Amino acid sequence: MAKGVLVDITKCVGCGSCTVACKLWNDMKFSEKEPTMGPEAKLSANNWTVVRFNEVKKENGKVWRFVKTQCLHCQDAACASACFAKALQKTKDGPVIYYPHLCVGCRYCMIACPFNVPKYEWDKTFPLVSKCQMCSTKVAKGEAPACVSVCPAGVFKYGERDEILKEAKATIARDSKYVQEVYGEKQAGGTSWLYISDVPFEQLGFNTKISSVPVSTYSHNFLKYTPVVAVSWGIILTGLYHYTKRRNEISKDSGKNVKL
Amino acid sequence: MENRTAKPKTVSRRGFLKMLGGVSLTGVAASIAGCSQDPAGGKGWLPQQYQVASSWPVQVKGRIPIDPNNPSIVRDDKKCILCGQCIEACERVQTVYGYYETPIKDDITCVNCGQCTLWCPTAAITERDEIDKVVRALEDKNLHVVVQTAPATRVALGEEFGLPPGSIVEGKQVAALKKLGFDAVFDTNFTADLTIMEEGTELVRRVAGDLKGVKPLPQFTSCSPGWVKFCEYFYPDLLEHMSSCKSPQQMLGALVKTYYAKEKGIDPEKIFSVSIMPCTAKKYECNRPEMNDAGKHVGKEKLRDVDVVLTTRELARLIKMKGIDLTKLEDAQYDPLMGESTGAAVIFGATGGVMEAAVRSAYFLITKQNPPEALLNLTPVRGLQGVKEASLEIPGVGQVNVAISHGLSNARKLLDQLREDKKQGKPPRYHFIEFMSCPGGCISGGGQPRTSLPPSDQVRQARLNSIYQIDAKIYKKRLSHENQEVAMLYQKFLEKPNSHLAEELLHTEYVDRSKTLTAKKNG
Numbered sequence: 001m002a003k004g005v006l007v008d009i010t011k012c013v014g015c016g017s018c019t020v021a022c023k024l025w026n027d028m029k030f031s032e033k034e035p036t037m038g039p040e041a042k043l044s045a046n047n048w049t050v051v052r053f054n055e056v057k058k059e060n061g062k063v064w065r066f067v068k069t070q071c072l073h074c075q076d077a078a079c080a081s082a083c084f085a086k087a088l089q090k091t092k093d094g095p096v097i098y099y100p101h102l103c104v105g106c107r108y109c110m111i112a113c114p115f116n117v118p119k120y121e122w123d124k125t126f127p128l129v130s131k132c133q134m135c136s137t138k139v140a141k142g143e144a145p146a147c148v149s150v151c152p153a154g155v156f157k158y159g160e161r162d163e164i165l166k167e168a169k170a171t172i173a174r175d176s177k178y179v180q181e182v183y184g185e186k187q188a189g190g191t192s193w194l195y196i197s198d199v200p201f202e203q204l205g206f207n208t209k210i211s212s213v214p215v216s217t218y219s220h221n222f223l224k225y226t227p228v229v230a231v232s233w234g235i236i237l238t239g240l241y242h243y244t245k246r247r248n249e250i251s252k253d254s255g256k257n258v259k260l
Numbered sequence: 261m262e263n264r265t266a267k268p269k270t271v272s273r274r275g276f277l278k279m280l281g282g283v284s285l286t287g288v289a290a291s292i293a294g295c296s297q298d299p300a301g302g303k304g305w306l307p308q309q310y311q312v313a314s315s316w317p318v319q320v321k322g323r324i325p326i327d328p329n330n331p332s333i334v335r336d337d338k339k340c341i342l343c344g345q346c347i348e349a350c351e352r353v354q355t356v357y358g359y360y361e362t363p364i365k366d367d368i369t370c371v372n373c374g375q376c377t378l379w380c381p382t383a384a385i386t387e388r389d390e391i392d393k394v395v396r397a398l399e400d401k402n403l404h405v406v407v408q409t410a411p412a413t414r415v416a417l418g419e420e421f422g423l424p425p426g427s428i429v430e431g432k433q434v435a436a437l438k439k440l441g442f443d444a445v446f447d448t449n450f451t452a453d454l455t456i457m458e459e460g461t462e463l464v465r466r467v468a469g470d471l472k473g474v475k476p477l478p479q480f481t482s483c484s485p486g487w488v489k490f491c492e493y494f495y496p497d498l499l500e501h502m503s504s505c506k507s508p509q510q511m512l513g514a515l516v517k518t519y520y521a522k523e524k525g526i527d528p529e530k531i532f533s534v535s536i537m538p539c540t541a542k543k544y545e546c547n548r549p550e551m552n553d554a555g556k557h558v559g560k561e562k563l564r565d566v567d568v569v570l571t572t573r574e575l576a577r578l579i580k581m582k583g584i585d586l587t588k589l590e591d592a593q594y595d596p597l598m599g600e601s602t603g604a605a606v607i608f609g610a611t612g613g614v615m616e617a618a619v620r621s622a623y624f625l626i627t628k629q630n631p632p633e634a635l636l637n638l639t640p641v642r643g644l645q646g647v648k649e650a651s652l653e654i655p656g657v658g659q660v661n662v663a664i665s666h667g668l669s670n671a672r673k674l675l676d677q678l679r680e681d682k683k684q685g686k687p688p689r690y691h692f693i694e695f696m697s698c699p700g701g702c703i704s705g706g707g708q709p710r711t712s713l714p715p716s717d718q719v720r721q722a723r724l725n726s727i728y729q730i731d732a733k734i735y736k737k738r739l740s741h742e743n744q745e746v747a748m749l750y751q752k753f754l755e756k757p758n759s760h761l762a763e764e765l766l767h768t769e770y771v772d773r774s775k776t777l778t779a780k781k782n783g
């Protein structure tokens with residue numbers, strides 16, 4: 001049955017163990033320009049998960065809340081429906097997995113994802129799409145994802161999605177400090193990763209405008225155009241990226257603008 | 261371990277076009293995937309030490325949170341292996357992490373002690389490196405750069421240069437600092453002696469009942485900034501027991517920009533004040549907003565009493581950066597005015613030392629006579645036992661009870677007991693309690709040279725032995741009230757202990773930090 005992870009935002013102390021565990025398990029590079037923690041933390045090709053720092057008003061003062069962010073592994077994943085090459089696949093275990101050897105680099109998944117999760121390896125010669133795999137190989141063995149296993153503060157619960165959803169609802173019903181909503185229960189047709197919080201989700205940078213209709217329902221309609229569009233877009237965009245990057249670097253080196 | 265920092269490769273425009281021409285799309289797809297049909301990621305844990313690829317390392321435990329703006333410590337994620345040793349140090353030794361409830365408020369609770377820097381096996385956690393600031397000040401011809409060295413650095417710095425633990429390098433440390441270009445090298449021991457005069461006087465006043473209602477017994481020592489912050493976080497109800505004396509570092513800082521500036525006719529704004537400390541919490545302490553009393557005194561509130569604190573480890577790096585071999589230097593002397601010290605001051609670096617030094621001078625302050633020989637070797641307060649107690653007879657006062665703890669988990673035992681006693685309306689068990697944040701005291705502070713992992717009592721003991729050796733065998737005097745430069749300071753500047761000016765420059769206040777966390781009940 002499909003697994004899920006419950007993230008209890010009220011318990012996170014912002015240690016970032018989860019971000020490092022992801023790097024170590026998946027052999028991802030660290031980059032000073034792409035922080036995995038703090039107010040500037042953003043998902044990127046190298047950062048499958050980040051812990052975003054938020055300072056929010058609460059009662060009569062300010063509080064700090066950390067939001068562990070990664071792919072939410074939608075039950076009906078828009079990225080997977082948008083991918084004509086079947087490089088992204090929703091598994092019955094829960095994870096939405098990416099197969100690099102099938103990917104043609106069209107980046108339709110990036111446009112389709114309502115949570116803006118898949119990233120492109122702009123810096124590589126042969127770029128791929130990149131996103132959290134929910135540690136599918138661990139999940140397949142019956143183990144929790146790397147980030148989930150390492151948290152010292154007990155932020156996560158891992159298990160059958162149905163059961164942890166029930167638990168999440170029981171927790172928020174029991175304790176009035178929680179916002180009475182489980183984020184991910186309905187968003188985009190429901191996600192494998194669920195969140196509970198004591199601060200309204202929109203104040204923590206969650207997209208709360210997402211409809212509960214699975215986005216994949218829309219994306220099927222434009223799929224028929226993708227092959228041609230994908231190939232040309234892929235090449236043009238990549239070329240432009242390296243071209244501008246190179247130009248910027250040269251102008252940085254010589255201290256003035258250089259025409260190429 | 262391989263270099264795990266991303267170094268983006270760049271492609272020139274021509275190279276890119278050539279590449280496009282030469283490679284067909286299938287070629288691209290094949291080479292990116294390396295022919296593997298596996299899903300992305302999840303190949304296993306790195307570093308591979310002791311691991312079978314794709315197995316889950318059982319030693320992985322997660323780590324303590326560190327605020328990126330923490331003034332004392334920083335962490336390099338690239339080096340962290342999630343071994344959880346920092347949690348061991350912070351939670352078990354210091355009882356900080358895990359002693360507050362979630363959700364957190366607007367602070368990442370940390371007493372800045374730096375014990376985690378000593379336990380972290382990969383040195384992912386280190387002190388916040390401020391060597392640059394000192395180098396810049398030394399290069400600035402307009403600045404008069406003054407430095408002070410704590411009691412404990414002189415028995416540990418040598419380890420960074422290959423000398424055995426506990427090697428006494430007092431004179432060489434001074435020589436190195438002079439070689440580095442500091443304009444004056446002072447001894448924090450001088451203000452440790454001064455602390456004894458101020459804190460001893462305060463204690464005598466508390467015992468005599470002069471401060472009834474405001475400052476009850478027992479009196480707590482206040483020279484360990486990690487301990488002070490711990491009390492502010494977890495035991496704010498007991499802050500009335502805290503001596504109002506600043507730590508010796510901050511006393512010297514306040515005097516450099518007033519007394520020294522006046523004596524030498526130097527504009528305090530041109531003075532840059534550095535301290536070499538065994539402690540990461542001192543970095544935080546010198547940044548406490550209220551630590552600008554010299555500035556306030558001279559009407560320039562922006563001036564800090566101490567501008568930069570370097571740990572013993574940073575000093576070692578600075579010395580090495582400048583190509584100086586510490587072991588080859590001829591011993592040099594501290595500069596006069598604030599360079600004299602007694603054995604009572606140097607033992608501030610050891611657990612039990614502040615207590616022992618205070619007892620020596622309190623005896624004098626009360627009886628006007630120097631203490632008997634037995635009080636000069638107060639063995640019950642020495643050594644590495646977590647909580648120590650002693651009772652002494654002081655003529656005119658009767659029995660004085662003292663207690664000592666080091667390592668904050670041990671502090672909790674005394675604090676919980678006192679809380680309970682107060683609740684039940686019992687009279688105080690002790691007159692004076694010494695608290696030090698770090699196990700062993702400053703000799704094993706969070707800024708000292710890293711040793712074995714976790715830090716061993718053997719090294720601590722070697723450093724302690726040297727401290728007591730300096731007290732008993734090397735220094736000529738063993739009593740703070742015999743420090744002539746301290747006497748001169750009172751005569752020329754401060755008048756007398758706890759005088760109005762002394763209160764202004766050498767004493768401080770504390771803040772209740774309990775609002776920044778939800779302390780756990782019963783730990």
Ligand code: SF4
Nearest residue numbers: 022132134135145147
């Ligand atoms: S589930 Fe695995 S891949 Fe996803 S963020 Fe956690 S560690 Fe990274």
Ligand code: SF4
Nearest residue numbers: 012013015016018151
């Ligand atoms: S490991 Fe747990 S406590 Fe630490 S940042 Fe991640 S979710 Fe928060």
Ligand code: SF4
Nearest residue numbers: 340341343344346380
């Ligand atoms: S002790 Fe060091 S390496 Fe181990 S978890 Fe803590 S920071 Fe990481």
Ligand code: SF4
Nearest residue numbers: 350370371373374376
């Ligand atoms: S400095 Fe001390 S209190 Fe702060 S995290 Fe390290 S061990 Fe804990």
